[in-house]
Amino acid sequence: MAMQDLPLRDIHQPPPPPWWPPAPGWWWLATVLLVLLAFAAWWWLRARRRRAAIVRLFDERVDAAATPVERVAAMSELLRRAARRRDPAADRLQGDAWLAFLDGDMQAASAKAPFSAGAGHVLLDGGFRREIDDDAAAALLPLARRRYLELMALRR
Structure with a gap:
C-alpha cells in the first residue's frame, strides 16, 4: 500500500x-x-x-434600684467593676482622681469634663447621701451607661 492510498483524517481535539x-x-x-x-x-x-x-447587666442592675440613691450606687459599682478592665487599680481611685479617670477620653473630645464638672460629679458621694434629686440620677444614667460600655470595650 502506498502512502497516498492511506485515508488520512484531520486531527480531532478531545472535548474540553x-x-x-x-x-x-x-x-x-x-x-x-x-x-x-x-x-x-x-x-x-x-x-x-x-x-x-x-x-x-447594666440596665437590670440600675432598674432594680428602687430609689435614686440606690441607682447612683449601682451605677458607681458597675463603673468601678468595669474600670478594672482598663486598669486593675482604677477601682480604688477616690475623689477627683476617680472622676478624672472616668472622664478619660471624653475630656479630650469636649471642653467640659462630663464627670468632673458635669452630671457625673454626683458619683463622688451620691451613693452615700440620704436623698438625691431624681433629675440628678436621671442625668447621670446615659453618661454612666456610655462610659460603662466604653470601659467594657463596647462602643455604641
Missing part, C-alpha cells in the same frame, strides 16, 4: 473538561471558605450576645 464536578482542589478551597465563613459568623454572634449581656 466539564465544569462539573470540579477538581479536588476546588472542593478543598470551597471547604476552607465555608469553614472561615462559619467561624466569622460564630465570632460575630458571640460578640453580639456578649454585648447584649453586658448591656442587659
Whole structure:
C-alpha cells in the first residue's frame, strides 16, 4: 500500500473538561471558605450576645434600684467593676482622681469634663447621701451607661 492510498483524517481535539464536578482542589478551597465563613459568623454572634449581656447587666442592675440613691450606687459599682478592665487599680481611685479617670477620653473630645464638672460629679458621694434629686440620677444614667460600655470595650 502506498502512502497516498492511506485515508488520512484531520486531527480531532478531545472535548474540553466539564465544569462539573470540579477538581479536588476546588472542593478543598470551597471547604476552607465555608469553614472561615462559619467561624466569622460564630465570632460575630458571640460578640453580639456578649454585648447584649453586658448591656442587659447594666440596665437590670440600675432598674432594680428602687430609689435614686440606690441607682447612683449601682451605677458607681458597675463603673468601678468595669474600670478594672482598663486598669486593675482604677477601682480604688477616690475623689477627683476617680472622676478624672472616668472622664478619660471624653475630656479630650469636649471642653467640659462630663464627670468632673458635669452630671457625673454626683458619683463622688451620691451613693452615700440620704436623698438625691431624681433629675440628678436621671442625668447621670446615659453618661454612666456610655462610659460603662466604653470601659467594657463596647462602643455604641
